[in-house]
Amino acid sequence: MNKFMGFLEEKVLPTTHKIASQRHLLAIRNGVLSTLPLTIIGSFFVILLNFPIEGYADFIAPYREVLDIPFRFTVGAMGLYASFGVAYALAGHYKIDQLSSGLLAVLAFLLTSVVPVNVTESVDGVIEAGRWLDISSLSAQSLFGGIVTSLLTVEIFRFFIQRNIKIKLPDTVPPMVANSFSALIPALVIIVLFWFVRHILNFDINYVITWAVTPLKDLLVGNSLIGGMLTVFLIVFFWTLGIHGPAILGPVIRPMWDAAILENMDTYAATGDAANLPTLFTEQFIQWFVWIGGAGSTLALVVLFMFSKAKYLKELGRLSFIPGLFNINEPIIFGAPIVMNPLLAIPFIIAPLVNTVIAYLFFTFNLIPMIMAKLPFTVPSPIAAIISTDWSIMAGILVIINFTVALLIYYPFFKMFEKQQLQTEEESQTS
Incomplete structure (x- = not known):
């Protein structure tokens, strides 16, 4: 085991960094x-828009279209916002103008994802004749295309800036x-x-990129x-x-996670049926039902530490309990430690796989x-599980079941680790 851990530290760690x-x-x-x-x-x-209360749907019916607007301009245009964010971040690394990079990336994304629609006949109360832009293409379906066009845009912008191919103004001109x-x-x-590629060559970059990543997305x-299980294993293994x-x-996986939950939210907003949504293994599935207390289902280990006979483990458990309730587990991961510790690393990997x-x-x-909402990761798991599954009480019960299972898996390894810690404490007292 020591040779294996040494191999990981020497060969794997540098590559992953x-x-x-x-x-x-x-x-x-x-x-x-x-x-x-x-x-x-x-x-x-x-x-x-979807509280499971009798009569609620009828109550909000007159306001439903207005209440739906924030959803359409947040989740419904997520590809647009992501394209700006990716370009802004990459431009910051290159130390070139981030604002210009972000705006150009948004422009490139719009050129490749939105095709104006000509409406020849007006429909009273619905649409007027003219040229319209369909914003549905700005949502999760174009997220991957937005990422790629943003990266390309910044690289093109950087190419010109580095080679000084630009309009130069006197130094007295304000920087903006x-x-x-x-x-x-x-x-x-x-x-x-981007205009030529999409609108003259009729090459749909978003469609091609989405098609290319679909097999990987469907797997993970x-x-x-x-x-x-592969996703869960890789995350806890690296931890x-x-x-x-x-x-x-x-x-690799976050754009897929975001696209998946956005698709679920969009489908649920349209149908109101949480039982039949496109994707099961969203990030929220792992967050609420697998990462109970954080990656590795560590809240169970924290509770065991709280009742340990070893002074250090008991103190660490008490200090880690409140953060663990809110799914923050760095104190226990690095404090126990679980990192590079085979005895605790084994249940740290096994428990979340069984929970999955x-x-x-x-x-x-x-x-x-199925999961139809994205809540902050700091919401305690039972509460978040209930809310994000359309107020299913059984979801909260499942969290408790998985917490109990993780507790049982951690227990024998905890006892061995506790024994080692007690021996260490005894040696330090006698020395």
């Missing part, structure tokens, strides 16, 4: 994360004005390029138990090496509706 710090992957992760407040607020409006003129030539190239973030698991997988299987069975047998 390089991946985690790669500029494009960091930009994707940070850019998509920047949309988090919008998706959470959008979720609240989905919940507001100078930056705007510096972006003129790159902006022209970006507009012509679809309805496959194997894919869901045992001391690496933030989602930071490694984030650039149990939760999958509950959903597969339709004991719980």
Whole structure:
């Protein structure tokens, strides 16, 4: 085991650190994360529109269209916001004008995702004849295309700026004005390029990119138990090496997670049926039913520590309990530690995998509706599970079941670790 851990530390850690710090992957992760407040607020409006109270639907019926607007302009335009965020983050790495980069990325995304529609006949109260833009293409369905066009836009912009191919103004001109003129030539190239590809060659970048990533998305973030377990395993495995698991997988899986929950929210907003939504293994599935107390289902270990005979473990458990309730588990991961500790790393990996299987069975047998909302990760798991599954009490019960299962899995490893800790404390007292 020591040789294996040494191999991981010597060979695997450097590679994963390089991946985690790669500029494009960091930009994707940070850019998509920047949309988090919008998706959470959008979720609240989905919940507001669908309270499971008798007579509530009739009560809000006159206001439903108005109440739906915030959802349409948050979740419904998520690809637009993500394209700005990714470009802004990447431009910050290159130390070029972030605002211009973000605006050009939004422009590129609009050129590739929105095709104006000609309406020849007016419909009273619905639409007037003229040229209209369909904003439905700005949602999760174009998220991957928005990411790619943003990266390309920043690289094109950087190419021109680095080679000094820009309109130069005297030094006395304010920086904001100078930056705007510096972006003129790159902006022209970006507009012509993406316009030509999409509207002259009729090459749909968003469709091609979405088609290309669909097999991977269906595996990791679809309805496959194997894919869901693979995602969970990789995250906790990296954590045992001391690496933030989602930071490694984030650039690949976070756009898929966000696209999946946005699709669920959009479908639920349209149908009101939480039992039949597109995706099971959203991030929220893992967050509420697998990560109970944080990655590795560590709230169970925290509770065991609280009642430990070892003074250090008891104190660490008490200090970690409140953060653990709100799904923050760095204190226990690095304090126990679980990192590079085979004795605790084994249940840290096994417990969430078992929880994944149990939760999958509950959903597969339709004991719980599917997830239709995105809540802040700091909401305690039982409460968040109930709310995000259209107020299913059984979801809260499942969280308690999985917590109990994790407790049982951790227990024998905890006792062995506690024995080691007691011996250490006794030796320190006698020395």
